[in-house]
Amino acid sequence: MAELDDISGILNSLFGNGGSGENSENDGGIDPDTLLKILDIMSKLGENDKYTDLLRALRPLLREDNRRKLDRAEMILKLMSVLPLLGENGLFG
Numbered sequence: 001m002a003e004l005d006d007i008s009g010i011l012n013s014l015f016g017n018g019g020s021g022e023n024s025e026n027d028g029g030i031d032p033d034t035l036l037k038i039l040d041i042m043s044k045l046g047e048n049d050k051y052t053d054l055l056r057a058l059r060p061l062l063r064e065d066n067r068r069k070l071d072r073a074e075m076i077l078k079l080m081s082v083l084p085l086l087g088e089n090g091l092f093g
Contacts, residue, residue: 037089045078052077
């Protein structure tokens with residue numbers, strides 16, 4: 001847990017709080033907890049699942065125009081997998 005406190009202090013100092021641990025909306029600082037949630041969600045975007053693995057396996061068999069469609073489908077699948085995480089973390093507001 002000390003590691004998390006160290007990271008939190010570093011993030012506070014980087015984003016304008018001077019490492020005090022207090023987040024003031026007036027100083028332009030970013031809440032470290034929110035940043036950690038965003039980083040967690042971003043890491044989920046990089047993960048593969050069985051559906052994206054299937055799309056990637058099909059890629060060499062397709063023409064170039066269909067490969068672009070496949071890339072879009074992969075992006076949509078990843079975004080759909082992240083939406084529940086956004087709701088759970090309260091990042092929608």
